[in-house]
Amino acid sequence: MSIAGSVANAPREAVLHGYPVFQMFTTSSRSWLNSKIDSNASSEFRDMVRRNSLEPFAHIPYLCNPGSPNGDVYSKSRKMLIDNMGNCESLGIKYLVVHMGSHLGKGFDEIGDRLTDTIMHALRRSTSTHILLENSAGYNNSVGSHMKEIGNIIESVGDKRVGVCLDTCHAFAAGYDIASKKGTSSLMDEIEESFGIDKIKLVHLNDAKFPLGSGLDRHWHIGKGHIGMKGFANFFRISRLTADCFVMETPENTDGDDHTNMQAVSKIMKACGIEDYAPKG
Numbered sequence: 001m002s003i004a005g006s007v008a009n010a011p012r013e014a015v016l017h018g019y020p021v022f023q024m025f026t027t028s029s030r031s032w033l034n035s036k037i038d039s040n041a042s043s044e045f046r047d048m049v050r051r052n053s054l055e056p057f058a059h060i061p062y063l064c065n066p067g068s069p070n071g072d073v074y075s076k077s078r079k080m081l082i083d084n085m086g087n088c089e090s091l092g093i094k095y096l097v098v099h100m101g102s103h104l105g106k107g108f109d110e111i112g113d114r115l116t117d118t119i120m121h122a123l124r125r126s127t128s129t130h131i132l133l134e135n136s137a138g139y140n141n142s143v144g145s146h147m148k149e150i151g152n153i154i155e156s157v158g159d160k161r162v163g164v165c166l167d168t169c170h171a172f173a174a175g176y177d178i179a180s181k182k183g184t185s186s187l188m189d190e191i192e193e194s195f196g197i198d199k200i201k202l203v204h205l206n207d208a209k210f211p212l213g214s215g216l217d218r219h220w221h222i223g224k225g226h227i228g229m230k231g232f233a234n235f236f237r238i239s240r241l242t243a244d245c246f247v248m249e250t251p252e253n254t255d256g257d258d259h260t261n262m263q264a265v266s267k268i269m270k271a272c273g274i275e276d277y278a279p280k281g
Helices: 009-017 039-051 071-091 108-124 147-157 168-173 181-194 228-238 257-271
Strands: 021-024 055-059 095-099 130-134 162-167 200-204
Touching: 009 021, 009 039, 009 257, 039 071, 055 071, 071 095, 071 108, 095 162, 095 200, 108 130, 108 147, 130 147, 130 200, 147 162, 147 181, 162 168, 168 200, 181 228, 228 257
Parallel strands: 021 055, 055 095, 095 130, 130 162, 162 200
Antiparallel strands: none
């Protein structure tokens, strides 16, 4: 949801469309600068969330690379994570989704301690905000494309406030065949072994524009990509997820795409007997 004009626009837009769960940036998605949240806007945000029983999630800006071997980027990323967690506390948002970035060719072993230290440092500066580590798409030098790597980070941090956001497009692009029953079951087994399925607090439902294992982070419309309607049906039936919060980051190429994607998800969920949900807008 957009925060253009005010952070309170995000829950307002969610209510307008009938979305009980929504995701937002608390500041500019593509800038190192943090926007200070006005107390009136914060109060309005909290009131709208409470009155409408909404579940908000925040996402870290794209520039953040919390384990970067580049000193300047590393320093800015640490500050960005702290600032965004502070914004979440101001707004009453429990979960902040964080990309783990790139090791820039240095290898995970070289940046693992830096990444862990950044997360621990940010948690010490926060009292209530939780961090959700989002799996990466398997692009060159990416961190967190494999569940075991995410599990290593969670274990190293050793804090109950660290969970996981599972992105379906990213998993598929990284080589996890969630379009098939066998592939989904295998992914869930690896998750259980690496950090536990109960650590997944949010799922990004996105189809994949490119084939399995492409390493390309290109989200696509639900049912129209390489995961497909049958693939998502397999995913819902087999995944054993305990999380009940899902958001989409699908493209909006034309007006109405969001509604079409929500209707596709609703159709899949109904077919799987999970939930009778249909958006208003």
